[in-house]
Amino acid sequence: MNARQGVAKTRRWIIKIGSALITDDGRGLDKVAIQNWVAQMAKLRQQGIELVLVSSGAVAEGIQRLGWQQRPKALYQLQAAAAVGQMGVVQAYENSFKQHGLHTAQILLTHEDMSNRTRYLNARSTLCQLLSLGVVPVVNENDTVATDEIRFGDNDSLGGLVANLVEAELLVILTDQQGLYDSDPRQNPEAQLVSLGRAGDPKLSAMASDSKGILGRGGMQTKLRAAELAAHSGASTWIAYGREPDVLLRIAAAEEFGTLLSPQQLPSTARKRWLLSHLNVKGQLQLDKGAVSCLQHEGASLLAVGVKKVQGDFNRGEVVCCVDEKGEEIARGLINYSAEETGRIAGKSSQAIFDMLGYVDEPELIHRDNLVLLKP
Numbered sequence: 001m002n003a004r005q006g007v008a009k010t011r012r013w014i015i016k017i018g019s020a021l022i023t024d025d026g027r028g029l030d031k032v033a034i035q036n037w038v039a040q041m042a043k044l045r046q047q048g049i050e051l052v053l054v055s056s057g058a059v060a061e062g063i064q065r066l067g068w069q070q071r072p073k074a075l076y077q078l079q080a081a082a083a084v085g086q087m088g089v090v091q092a093y094e095n096s097f098k099q100h101g102l103h104t105a106q107i108l109l110t111h112e113d114m115s116n117r118t119r120y121l122n123a124r125s126t127l128c129q130l131l132s133l134g135v136v137p138v139v140n141e142n143d144t145v146a147t148d149e150i151r152f153g154d155n156d157s158l159g160g161l162v163a164n165l166v167e168a169e170l171l172v173i174l175t176d177q178q179g180l181y182d183s184d185p186r187q188n189p190e191a192q193l194v195s196l197g198r199a200g201d202p203k204l205s206a207m208a209s210d211s212k213g214i215l216g217r218g219g220m221q222t223k224l225r226a227a228e229l230a231a232h233s234g235a236s237t238w239i240a241y242g243r244e245p246d247v248l249l250r251i252a253a254a255e256e257f258g259t260l261l262s263p264q265q266l267p268s269t270a271r272k273r274w275l276l277s278h279l280n281v282k283g284q285l286q287l288d289k290g291a292v293s294c295l296q297h298e299g300a301s302l303l304a305v306g307v308k309k310v311q312g313d314f315n316r317g318e319v320v321c322c323v324d325e326k327g328e329e330i331a332r333g334l335i336n337y338s339a340e341e342t343g344r345i346a347g348k349s350s351q352a353i354f355d356m357l358g359y360v361d362e363p364e365l366i367h368r369d370n371l372v373l374l375k376p
Contacts, residue, residue: 003196003262007236008254010169012050012131014230015041016159020176021242022057022089028064029057029088033243035096037174040248041136042100047252050131052166054139054159055093061085086140093138103135108142114161117317121334121370125362127166156222160229160237167369171230172251173223174242179259180220182207199224199231199261224261231263281332283312283320283339285346285365292324295331295373301364302333302371304353307346314339316361322371333371336362 017037024030041051059078062085063071072078090106097104107127113119130137141158156173163171181191197204205224227237240247240258250257287295291306302322314320315338322331335342342365345356350363 002254003236003260004254004256007170007238007260008252010236011048012052012166012168013044013170013172014052014054014159014163014166014168014235015172015174015248016054016155016226017056017174017242018155018176019056019060021174022055023060023064025176026060026064029061029092031092031096034092035099037242037248038093038096038100040246042097042102043249044252045102045134045136049252052127052131052137052139052162052168053093054155054162055089056140056155057089058082058085058140061088089140090138097136103133105130105135105137107137107139109139109158109162110142114165117334118315119317120165121317121336124165127162131166156226157229160226163230163235164233167233168230168235171226171235171237172248173226173237173239174247175223175239176242177220177239178241178257179239180204180207180224180261194259195256197259197261199227199237199263204261227261231261234263236263237261280319281321282314282318283310283335285310285320285322285335285342286327287322287324287330289325292330295322295371299368301368302331302366303350303363304342304345304365305347305349307342307365310339310343310346312339316341320366322366329374331371331373333366335366337365 015037020026021033022030024033041053044051059071059081062081062083065084065088066081068081072081086108090104094104107123109123113123127137139158139162141155159171159173162168177185178193180194180197181188182194183191185191194204194207205221223237223239227239230237238251238258238260240251244250244257285302285307286309287302287306288308291302294300294306295302308325312320314335316336317334319332320335321329322333323329337345341357345353345365348356353360353363
């Protein structure tokens with residue numbers, strides 16, 4: 001099985017569509033194109049593929065609605081345009097998905113939502129719940145409140161981070177180019193398309209043009225950075241021309257077009273490396289024999305009932321290590337409750353969490369998707 005055939009078997013996709021495509025190069029929302037992409041996404045949903053849509057276009061649509069002749073440079077003007085344009089973008093998607101019996105949800109994110117562990121877990125929990133309900137989340141950067149210090153800079157990077165957030169297997173970036181070329185095809189008519197590559201390969205970065213479109217903030221360099229971000233959790237990235245007929249369905253059929261960038265590591269290996277290398281351990285949970293066995297042999301989440309002792313001062317979303325009754329570390333992961341909360345519910349059933357705390361953030365202390373075994 002080749003790389004494209006492997007990607008065709010993936011079941012959770014992030015689809016990112018750029019401003020030039022969404023707004024027909026600034027002439028206003030291309031509702032016909034949006035309806036076409038949505039119709040393809042509806043067919044992907046019928047195939048059992050879960051989808052998160054990362055859509056640009058709010059600023060560009062706002063500029064068009066306000067009658068401005070060019071993209072402003074002042075941040076407050078961009079934020080105003082985003083506030084106006086976001087209404088049109090969401091309405092267009094909602095109307096199109098509704099025709100196929102699919103619900104949508106608007107998710108606006110800033111960089112702080114990804115760097116703050118509590119916000120990260122909250123965003124992840126919301127997105128995963130929406131996916132489990134069959135809803136298609138429509139994600140965009142929260143341009144109306146983002147500042148220069150916290151903005152993603154482009155929705156390509158946002159797509160890569162969302163791939164990490166929900167552990168997607170594939171990031172699809174639809175753009176106004178056929179894919180990655182060995183030189184800028186707008187300047188060199190002899191430029192050759194790069195069909196396959198590895199995310200993070202410095203040779204690819206050297207090839208990519210960093211020129212940006214008038215409407216968006218990203219160039220091919222940002223798409224390569226997005227692919228590298230997505231690869232951190234083991235996702236592949238497929239860069240393709242968004243106006244290609246049935247582009248999404250052809251990706252699902254593993255056709256040979258566009259640029260496919262594969263991760264260096266398998267998803268489980270990549271996520272394990274991320275948890276072990278990039279986050280500091282803030283606390284420790286001592287588990288009973290039953291909990292240890294469930295983690296090691298059943299691939300289960302960690303429940304409060306299996307915790308005997310809590311040590312450390314940690315907050316929701318921080319990393320804690322799990323040790324057995326002999327004090328040997330067997331796992332670590334992102335915890336859903338603070339140290340004080342964990343101490344109160346330790347040894348109690350999941351059903352008792354509400355009685356003890358008055359609320360339930362998650363039924364698990366550490367979800368299996370956020371837990372890495374160190375001692376199988």
